Amino acid sequence: MTSADIRQSFLDFFKEKEHTIVPSASILPQSPGLLFTNAGMNQFVPYFLGTEKAPYDPPRATDTQKCIRAGG
Numbered sequence: 051m052t053s054a055d056i057r058q059s060f061l062d063f064f065k066e067k068e069h070t071i072v073p074s075a076s077i078l079p080q081s082p083g084l085l086f087t088n089a090g091m092n093q094f095v096p097y098f099l100g101t102e103k104a105p106y107d108p109p110r111a112t113d114t115q116k117c118i119r120a121g122g
Contacts, residue, residue, distance in 0.1 A: 057114050060112075060114065061112060061114065064110075064112035065112075067110070068108055068110060069106075069110040069111055069112040070106040070110065070111045070112070071111075071112055071113065072093075072106075072111045072112070072113045073113065074090075074113055074114060074115050074116045075090070075092060075093035075113070075115060075116075077116055077117075077118060079092055080092075080093075081095070089115070090113055090114070090115030093113075094111065097109070
């Protein structure tokens with residue numbers, strides 16, 4: 051099984067559970083308090099905080115997030 055197969059299996063699992071598949075967020079964050087996007091959930095913060103309504107119906111989403119390794 052390749053990494054692409056694993057990624058697709060992950061997305062398929064959540065799609066079957068009525069999640070909307072959204073694109074990976076930019077590694078450059080929208081939040082000025084972050085140097086880079088450090089988690090796949092960062093793009094959903096406004097929905098978690100209730101400052102914006104999720105544009106998905108039902109309000110469920112999944113993604114696979116690009117990442118960089120900065121050390122450690």
